[in-house]
Amino acid sequence: MINRFILNEVSYFGPGACEVLPKEIIRLGLHKAFVTTDKDLIKYGVADKVLSVLKSAGIPYEVFSEIKQNPTVFNVKTGVKAFAESRADFILAIGGGSSIDTAKAIGIITNNPEFGDVFSLEGVADTKKKSVPIIALPTTAGTAAEVTINYVITDEVNEKKMVCIDPNDIPAIAIVDAELMYTLPKSLTASTGLDALTHAIEGLITKGAWEMSDMFEIKAIEMITRYLETAVKEPLNSEARNGMAVAQYIAGMAFSNVGLGVVHGMAHPLGAIFDIPHGVANAVLLPVIMEFNAPAALDKYVDIAKAMNVYTSGMSREEAARAAVEAVKSLAMRVGIPQHLSELGIEEDDLERLSEAAFADVCTPGNPREVSKEIILELYRKAL
Secondary structure (H helix, E strand, O other), X not given: OOOOOOOOOEEEEOOOHHHHHHHHHXXXXXXXXXXXXXXXXHXXXXXXXXXXXXXXXXXXXXXXXXXXXXXXHHHHHHHHHHHHHHOOOEEEEEEOHHHHHHHHHHHHHHHOHHHOOOHHHOEEOOOOOOOOOEEEEEOOOOOOOOOOOEEEEEEOOOOEEEEXXXXXXXXXXXXXXXXXXXXXXXXXXXXXXXXXXXXHHHHHHOOOOOHHHHHHHHXXXXXXXXXXXXHHHOOOOHHHHHHHHHHHHHHHHHHHHHOOOHHHHHHHHHHHHHOOOHHHHHHHHHHHHHHHHHHHOHXXXXXXXXXXXXXXXXXXXXXXXXXXXXXXXXXXXXXXXXXXXXHHOOOHHHHHHHHHHHHOOOOHHHOOOOOOXXXXXXXXXXXX
């Protein structure tokens, strides 16, 4: 079997890392930035921490902030037009998965205009040219969009999330600066942190996992266990913020290359149809689906239990699996994550529709245990 691993050309880490922006822009021979970000990051001054670096260096830019929490086909098409009109030669993505995913779609379509309908990007798109150069600066510790070859765009007409997989979309540079995350609200710190944990656990047990990806995912689980609760409860704790920033990147390095599973397959319709934040959807579903998947990945569950410091000598694999599931539940509760889909407004009548969409999701086939629409329906019921 041949395994592939794709990463950024260059990545920087650590508080204050955004100061490297000017030298990297000059090194790449770039001149004007098209900045994708969201209105809240502008409102609360987070984007300005990056834009001030550009201003000081005399690098011109234009800002595009018409981006929803779950970015849509309309957002992308509007962004493609705005990029062309800006005459910029690279994209600077500041934000969480929404801003970075939008940047990827804009960059890919700009250099591959035959995909301008956006819909044809779903799945594995056969693009011929690399994206417009993207420099990504995440402001959440969760999606790892700055290091993945994936992006998700919502088809608002058909109420579905399109998962797009394309090695040509990976940002040229990732700058993981924890200082951009200090003002992230506690609820978002918690939900994006559980998103990162979901990436790490699903990436560890997915069908495509192998030794190199396992190494990264186990380390990510260990670090999230160590740092997430502190990052939520002590937002200005630089060690915890930086620990989470690095942990989510490490998880992304691996899952981007090996795939995910039915947690994401079931979370995507919750976001597309009900606009539930992706991290929250993952967090509610994760323990339920971990219980379901345990028989197919018991050795990996021992690794999870060890990484989460709940494994004790003499435990059977089944006992370790139960301890791992309970550890995830406990962490989610301690950081204030809802425990049931009903708390998010989901009702029994919604589950049939959700199950059909989840079964068709591109992430679902990566699950270590086979599922059907009927099994997915039962899993939704358990999470309700």
